[in-house]
Amino acid sequence: MRKLLISTVAAAAVLAAGSAQAADKLKIGFMATLEGTYTVLGEDGQRGFQVAMKEAKAMAGGREIEVIVGSSDASPDSALRAARKLVEQDKVDIIIGPLSGSEGIAIRDYSKTQPQVTFINGISGAQETTYVTPSENFFRFNMDGAQWSAGLGKYVFEEKGYKTVATIGEDYSFIYTQVFGFALEFCGAGGQITERLWVPLGTKDFASIIASLPDDVDAIYLGLGGGDAVNFLNQYQQAGGDAKLIGGTIMIDGTVLSSKGKAKDALIGTPGSGPQADTWDNEKWQAFVKTYQDAFPPEKRFPSPSLLATGYYNAFNAMKTCMDKIGGELGDGHKALRQCLATLELDAPNGKIKLDSNRQAIGTNFVTEVVEENGNLVNKLVKIIPDVNQTLGIDPEVFKTVGLPSRDVPECKKY
Amino acid sequence: MKDFMARNPFWTLIIVLAVCFLIWAIFAPWPPGFVDTFGRKKIFLNALFNGVTLGALYFLVASGFTLIFGLMKNVNLAHGSLYLLGGYIGYDVANTTGWWLLSFIVVFVVVGAMGVLLQVLVFQRMEGQDLRQTLVTIGISIVVADLMLWYWGGDFYQILTPDWLSGPIQLPIVTAVKSSGEAVFLKYPFVRLVILVASIVIGFAMWLSLNKTRVGMLIRAGVDDRDMLSATGVRIQRVFVLVFAFGAGLAGVAGVVGGTFQSLAPGEDTRFLLASLVVVIVGGMGSIPGAALGALLIGLAEQFGSVYMPTYAVVLTFLIMVVVLAFRPQGLLGERR
Numbered sequence: 001m002r003k004l005l006i007s008t009v010a011a012a013a014v015l016a017a018g019s020a021q022a023a024d025k026l027k028i029g030f031m032a033t034l035e036g037t038y039t040v041l042g043e044d045g046q047r048g049f050q051v052a053m054k055e056a057k058a059m060a061g062g063r064e065i066e067v068i069v070g071s072s073d074a075s076p077d078s079a080l081r082a083a084r085k086l087v088e089q090d091k092v093d094i095i096i097g098p099l100s101g102s103e104g105i106a107i108r109d110y111s112k113t114q115p116q117v118t119f120i121n122g123i124s125g126a127q128e129t130t131y132v133t134p135s136e137n138f139f140r141f142n143m144d145g146a147q148w149s150a151g152l153g154k155y156v157f158e159e160k161g162y163k164t165v166a167t168i169g170e171d172y173s174f175i176y177t178q179v180f181g182f183a184l185e186f187c188g189a190g191g192q193i194t195e196r197l198w199v200p201l202g203t204k205d206f207a208s209i210i211a212s213l214p215d216d217v218d219a220i221y222l223g224l225g226g227g228d229a230v231n232f233l234n235q236y237q238q239a240g241g242d243a244k245l246i247g248g249t250i251m252i253d254g255t256v257l258s259s260k261g262k263a264k265d266a267l268i269g270t271p272g273s274g275p276q277a278d279t280w281d282n283e284k285w286q287a288f289v290k291t292y293q294d295a296f297p298p299e300k301r302f303p304s305p306s307l308l309a310t311g312y313y314n315a316f317n318a319m320k321t322c323m324d325k326i327g328g329e330l331g332d333g334h335k336a337l338r339q340c341l342a343t344l345e346l347d348a349p350n351g352k353i354k355l356d357s358n359r360q361a362i363g364t365n366f367v368t369e370v371v372e373e374n375g376n377l378v379n380k381l382v383k384i385i386p387d388v389n390q391t392l393g394i395d396p397e398v399f400k401t402v403g404l405p406s407r408d409v410p411e412c413k414k415y
Numbered sequence: 416m417k418d419f420m421a422r423n424p425f426w427t428l429i430i431v432l433a434v435c436f437l438i439w440a441i442f443a444p445w446p447p448g449f450v451d452t453f454g455r456k457k458i459f460l461n462a463l464f465n466g467v468t469l470g471a472l473y474f475l476v477a478s479g480f481t482l483i484f485g486l487m488k489n490v491n492l493a494h495g496s497l498y499l500l501g502g503y504i505g506y507d508v509a510n511t512t513g514w515w516l517l518s519f520i521v522v523f524v525v526v527g528a529m530g531v532l533l534q535v536l537v538f539q540r541m542e543g544q545d546l547r548q549t550l551v552t553i554g555i556s557i558v559v560a561d562l563m564l565w566y567w568g569g570d571f572y573q574i575l576t577p578d579w580l581s582g583p584i585q586l587p588i589v590t591a592v593k594s595s596g597e598a599v600f601l602k603y604p605f606v607r608l609v610i611l612v613a614s615i616v617i618g619f620a621m622w623l624s625l626n627k628t629r630v631g632m633l634i635r636a637g638v639d640d641r642d643m644l645s646a647t648g649v650r651i652q653r654v655f656v657l658v659f660a661f662g663a664g665l666a667g668v669a670g671v672v673g674g675t676f677q678s679l680a681p682g683e684d685t686r687f688l689l690a691s692l693v694v695v696i697v698g699g700m701g702s703i704p705g706a707a708l709g710a711l712l713i714g715l716a717e718q719f720g721s722v723y724m725p726t727y728a729v730v731l732t733f734l735i736m737v738v739v740l741a742f743r744p745q746g747l748l749g750e751r752r
Contacts, residue, residue: 036682039569073682171725199721200729204677204686205469207607208718211461212454227680230571234678238576238604240583260506261573261678300568 026063026328028319029070029086031097031107032122032312036073037202038100038226040255041308044301045099045122048309051295052316060320061328068092072103074201079103080110087114093330094118096315099308101126101145101174111138118334120319120341123311125249126173127180127405130360131390137334139341139359141318141348142311143275143388145174146181146405148249150392151367151385152273153185156246160271162218164192165246168209168232169223171198173405178223178248180405184392187412198407199228206232210239218244225250234263247272252370254278254306257377264377267370275311276350277366277381278304279373288313288349303376314348321346351386362389444589454722457590460601462718468607470714471614472676475669477691477698477706478621479662485638485701486658488545489538492552494666495688496559501526501667502674502683503563506572515577515675522671523664530663534656556684564681572679574671580606610672617665618707625703634658638701693732697739699749708747 030049033042046069058065068090070082079098086092095117098107104124111119112135121129121140125148130140156162165186169175183193194217199209204227213220220243224232229251245267250256252272257264276285292305305313322340330337346353351364365388368379391399394415403409420427441463445456480494501522508518537555541547583602591599625631633654636644645651673679673687690713698709713732720728739747 034569037680039681040571043569198725200725202686203721205465205717205721207465207468207604208458208462208722211465212458212722227571227678230573230678234573235604235676238581238583238606238676240602240604259571259573259678261571261575263573263678 024063025066026060026094026323027066027068027090027092029068029083029090029092029095029097030312031070031072031079031082031086031095031103032099032308033074033103034069034071035078036075037228038074040259041226041250041253041306042071042099044255044306045308045312047292047296047301048305048312049096049316051292051305051309052313052320054295055291056316056320061323061326063323063328070097072098072100074100074103076102076106080106083107083110087117092117093334094120094319096120096312096319097122098124100124101129101177102172104129104140105173108133108135108138111135115333118337118341120315122315123308124174125177127177127390128173130358132404134358134360137338139318139338139355141314141346141353141355141361143361143363143365144390145177145249146184146392147361147363147365147388147390148274149178149181149185150273150365150388151185151383152246152271153182153187153191154189155273155367155383156219156271157186157189157191160219160244162191162244162246164194164217165219165221166195166197166214166217167193167221167223168197168199168213169221169248170201170203170225170228171407172201175223175248176405176407176409179221180402180410181392182221182246182248183410183412184394184402184415187410188414190414191412193412196408199224201228203228204231206235207239210236210241213241213243215243219246220244221246221248222251223248225253226255229256230259230261230263233266234261237263237266241266245270247370249274249307252368252379253308254302254304255308257370257379258302267377268372270370271367271382272370272379273365273367274307274379275363275365276307276379277368277384278378279380280350280366282349284347285349304378310348310350314346314350314353317348318344318346356389358390360390362387364388441588444592455591457601458722460588460590461603462722463715464603464611465607466715466718467711468611468676468714469718470711471611472669472672473690473694473710473714474614474618474707475672476666476687477694477710478618478703479665480691481695481698481701481703481706482634482658483662484695486634486641487538487655488641490545490549490552491533491662492549492688493533493556493559494662494691495684495686496556496563497526497529497663497666498670498673498687499563499679499681499684500529500559501670502574502679503567503572503670504667505671506574506674506679509574509671515574515580518574518671519668522667526667526670527660527664529667530660531656533663534659538655538659539652556688560681560684563684569681572674574674574679576606576675580609584608604676606676610676613672618703621703630654630657693736696736696746699746702746702748702750705746705748 032045070086072078072082099122101124104126105128108129119138123142125145127144167179247270289304325340326336353361353363365385367383369382371380483491505518505522508521509515584605586601588601589598590601694709694713698705716731720731
């Protein structure tokens with residue numbers, strides 16, 4: 001009897017060990033800019049990720065999720081370092097990230113050398129990442145910077161009546177992509193971009209740049225984000241600047257609109273565009289906003305999720321949906337997971353998202369305007385632009401002749 | 416001054432000519448050919464003034480750094496953390512009381528007290544071990560940075576300028592003449608002018624107290640030969656604590672200034688540490704006039720660089736450092752030992 005009992009216990013123990021083996025933890029590497037100029041952006045991205053984790057009860061495809069956090073500072077080499085650590089030391093199965101444009105390009109290149117890992121972009125938005133030499137195992141469920149500009153150029157030209165514009169932006173791939181998208185549409189409609197100024201990412205003292213802004217333009221396009229945006233606005237007000245402004249996507253985002261101090265008030269009335277509008281009355285969007293608000297105490301979050309939170313939330317949910325569908329079995333080279341991701345139509349809070357043949361998102365874009373609401377600055381919905389693809393609805397062959405986004409591409413003309 | 420003129424008549428001439436040209440460039444309306452090469456006068460003047468005010472901020476941070484180094488031979492790599500801490504505390508004080516000026520006093524006292532604690536609890540225990548002190552200060556700066564991130568979060572803080580300081584004022588400098596013959600005057604942010612004047616006053620006061628008071632005499636003697644000074648019976652530890660408190664307090668005050676016309680966020684600590692290192696290397700370790708000159712040079716280089724050659728603006732600062740290290744490794748006003 002005693003012997004039987006012992007052997008039963010032993011058998012049970014073996015079984016238990018076996019089943020633990022089967023439901024092995026799913027290791028996910030989370031990457032965002034938790035240092036440097038884009039810290040606030042990275043933090044809200046992380047909040048979006050946490051909201052999704054909470055909704056999923058930290059499970060995907062029947063497997064418990066273990067998250068390992070990697071931090072970068074918006075520079076490609078810091079992102080590479082973080083990804084290397086996650087892949088080579090922590091042996092993660094999936095990476096969700098990175099956040100910033102040039103990081104995305106570096107991680108795409110890195111993903112080619114690590115075919116055993118699936119990469120789902122966090123929210124980085126440089127065009128090149130998926131447009132030039134895309135990687136088989138790199139998926140991007142957010143639109144790029146040019147897609148986020150869709151609708152803005154026409155809106156400011158036709159409705160606002162701005163005919164000449166000067167741009168100022170941070171000197172790196174994402175902002176090039178943003179200005180690219182804006183210029184294509186604005187110049188296509190007949191507008192003129194008289195001057196493009198570029199400042200290094202992480203510039204703190206904008207006073208001299210502000211002095212060199214031309215006075216004879218109708219409006220100034222601001223392609224800045226995070227700390228740079230706040231510094232610019234602060235010094236712009238001190239210098240008595242009163243030009244009309246146009247906001248790039250991360251310039252009019254919650255990350256800047258919720259900063260401490262008066263600097264952000266300069267943005268009231270500024271038109272902008274991006275993958276979401278805070279005041280959109282869509283049911284699914286409002287539900288997401290509420291989940292986000294309920295997940296954190298008010299002082300630990302923004303009044304409403306920023307596009308970074310939404311981006312990471314969507315990336316996680318794409319992963320979870322597919323993991324559930326394939327039953328959590330990653331198998332040989334993640335084939336089933338990648339097949340599912342490539343064909344997935346994600347029902348995201350900011351509109352339906354599907355991927356093109358480069359595994360780049362096609363989604364909905366929103367033209368917005370900054371307004372004050374209950375003491376907070378928010379983005380009011382102006383216009384919805386559905387089904388924006390990477391070539392912005394331009395014929396792919398013509399789109400190729402425009403060139404890749406850079407300091408002075410595209411030329412300001414109609415393509 | 417006279418010695419310098421007698422020894423270097425050629426350089427004196429060049430400096431005098433450069434100063435004359437600068438004065439002309441500031442006050443006279445520019446001829447058209449000049450505008451074509453240098454851009455509009457408004458841009459030039461703004462870059463010049465901004466460079467000087469930015470230099471003033473760098474001077475506030477770096478002068479404490481250089482003083483501590485000069486006296487204690489201790490490279491305090493936690494200096495940037497003191498800057499950021501000062502800024503955050505200043506924000507809280509200004510925000511709760513509504514008094515911008517009060518925040519300077521509170522920050523100077525609190526951050527100065529932090530400096531005393533650092534000196535008494537950390538540096539006195541490992542006196543004379545330069546490498547160990549340096550490594551410990553790196554450790555402290557990392558810990559403090561994380562503590563600040565935990566308490567204040569990663570948001571951007573910007574200290575509100577009081578109403579009487581915000582907005583631009585008109586300076587009696589003509590930037591252009593309209594076709595109607597009406598002169599256009601330069602508009603400049605008032606707060607930056609105040610910062611500039613305040614830094615000059617602080618720098619001058621430091622120079623006076625170093626050269627005309629007993630404590631200043633002790634400090635200068637300590638910089639020259641610490642061991643000999645303590646051998647004469649001076650309680651050198653007290654001087655150390657005093658200097659450390661003053662240097663730390665100054666860094667904190669600089670934090671409030673920086674938080675007012677720029678912004679505060681994680682990462683600013685290392686940025687200002689790096690800036691003050693560059694300033695001190697260019698100006699000469701341990702020299703207050705050196706810190707002033709270095710800060711001015713770096714501030715001007717950053718601003719002119721960002722306007723006239725934006726692509727290489729970042730390189731310019733380090734180029735200056737490289738040139739100085741190559742031709743005058745002790746720094747522009749440093750003394751070779």
